[in-house]
Amino acid sequence: MSRKNSSEPPIKKQKLTSLFDELTEKRKNVADSITNFKFNKKRVKILSQATEVVKGSKGILYWMFRDGRIQDNWAMLFAQKLALKNRIPLHVCYCILPKFLDATLRHYKFLVESLEEVSMDAKKLNINFHLLHGEPNTVVLEFIRKHNMGALITDFFPLRVPMAWVESLKMDLPQDIPICQVDAHNIVPCWVTSDQLEYSARTIRNKINSKLQEYLTEYPPVIEHPYKSSFEVPEIDWLNCLNDVEIDRSVDKVEWCKPGYRAALIQLEKFIYECLPHYCEKRNNPHLEMTSGLSPWFHFGMISVQRVILEVQKYKQKYLRSVNDFMEEAIVRRELSDNFCLHNKNYDKIDGARQWAIETLNTHKKDKRQWIYDLKELETSQTHDDLWNAAQNQLTVDGKIHGFMRMYWAKKILEWTKLPEDALAWSIYLNDKYSMDGRDPNGYVGCMWSICGIHDQGWKEREIFGKIRYMNYKGCERKFDVKAYVQKHNGKVINIKALSQKKTTKKTK
Structure with missing residues (x-):
């Protein structure tokens, strides 16, 4: 029985032409x-x-x-x-x-x-x-x-x-x-x-x-x-057609995602057959990569989210929790980001945060930072934190960071910069420059959530972060295999001696 005439999802993965032709007929x-x-x-x-x-x-x-x-x-x-x-x-x-x-x-x-x-x-x-x-x-x-x-x-x-x-x-x-x-x-x-x-x-x-x-x-x-x-x-x-554009040509294309609607269908099928069955339990594990991976195609509009949801919904009876969780992320969270950018003219600035967040960040501006990095050091993964370096390497090489790691990545930028305004501007800059889904409401909201607490609540007050939600290395170790993630993305710490001197210098200033 063909997929076209069957009400049940296929057991075996079909060729791209099957899905492409099926949608055409549909x-x-x-x-x-x-x-x-x-x-x-x-x-x-x-x-x-x-x-x-x-x-x-x-x-x-x-x-x-x-x-x-x-x-x-x-x-x-x-x-x-x-x-x-x-x-x-x-x-x-x-x-x-x-x-x-x-x-x-x-x-x-x-x-x-x-x-x-x-x-x-x-x-x-x-x-x-x-x-x-x-x-x-x-x-x-x-x-x-x-x-x-x-x-x-x-x-x-x-x-x-x-x-x-x-x-x-x-x-x-x-x-x-x-x-x-x-x-x-x-x-x-x-x-x-x-x-x-x-x-x-x-x-x-x-x-x-x-x-x-x-x-x-x-x-x-x-x-x-x-x-x-x-x-x-x-x-x-x-x-x-790109001869006259005034852009940074040093950041070239990535190989894992191919452009266009047809390539998006291939990624959609890969997600459905390989990841959707495990999505609800494993999507937040950065090492396993059980997310849809569709964000580049969503960002450029090469495939519609609506089409993806229509296809994923076919599996609701079989993978109820996974389908519901994916719909929450792809519909509610994504459309919340559009709402934020539409109704908040400061969607990429500290002034766009809630008053409680602005106050707590201002209160803790002068807190002593154990580590302080400039933009170049962050961009080239020259920190003392191998996990953060791995995330930054994944961003620059693959054009993406797993959603959970992007939160950790952005929050550490807040912890390691002199001012929260710098942290927000630099996190947006790095995301926009390297991420395949940069310059997108999701990206701005991701950085604003991590650094400014939008769509979140106040937490127990601590140094630097104030009431902004905190994340640390040990928490990541409890959640997933940090060593495997670091090894996969070459997150080793370079020049440990120089970093040790940097730490000492910053502490004595």
Whole structure:
């Protein structure tokens, strides 16, 4: 019996083509196209006064940024819905930025190789893909004016830089062109879940879970578009498209994660067959690596979280605790991060913490530090702590740190820097520069939780940390095989004699 016709999950691992083809057929069985699907309009926010596509226009433009995929993408589906309704071509653009925060060649290569796959998938469906170069608020505006686009569809991304681009476009676009934003990243749209800053997972959990039945649905297909472009679409020079970017080229790509939707499906299958059965008991053990590993693909939108949840839910009867725990992490905790960044303009600063945390960090600023490191020493893993060095090595080499170790990693940066402001800034910088899922709400919230106690409570007061939750080496030893983790990631302490002198010097100052 094939997977397609079976209600039971497969016992043996299937080939990628099986899952890829199964999902293709599944979408066709949901609806012939988005025009025959009951689209939930609450997924969309109209940001402009104009609400109708401009008559006589030459197409609909979807500016893709956070959700880099064709299928299982509500923003793409909504854009095609408008294009089909108005009988005009559909265009998709992605803007290659000269620089985006602390992204490096590692991230740009991963992105561009995936976009090449997106371009090929779009071409097969007669959807026109454009790789633009420059700041979106400039080049998207130019594209719309030059090619007479009748509406702009955008992704939702609650970080200040993307939000500023959208605001700029709202100001500068002709008033008759509607701008629609679609949250295709969260299962429950961020603005539907809550209109305020949530205190913790406890306060947002029911707001999300109570709406899952409405929003956790199957996707219809993006279909071959029947209307051809009225102008010639230029070929993309993929080999040279990064020549002009102003980024750090010393941090090159990692090998464990391959870009694109198809590679994401391979990772999803690996997670389901190898890790999901043990997820509830072993996911917090950094040495065993029983997490999904999907965060790079989630961050760049190469696969939708909604699709992953739909597939993982098939195993709920067999692995109830594991599926529930994964849904808590992938839905509640992740969407809580978006809520934090949307409603807190200081999502990456000490000022963004709760008042109790700001006060306790300020109170303990002048506490004596046994060890103090500068940014270069931290970045190159030159500390006295072999476990911390291993975590930093994992970050720089593999582009990831296990979630539990990232907490320990960030908290030790707080303990070993002169000021909590430095600790937060440096942890964000290192995460954004090296992690495959850097520059993401999850990353900012992870650092803010570890250093500033957001979404947490006050604990017993101690030096340096104040009431911020504390973690130490012995606690890690009780939780997992520290020696094995250190050995795996080459976390040995270099130049012990120099570190001993450094410790003595710092203590006598």
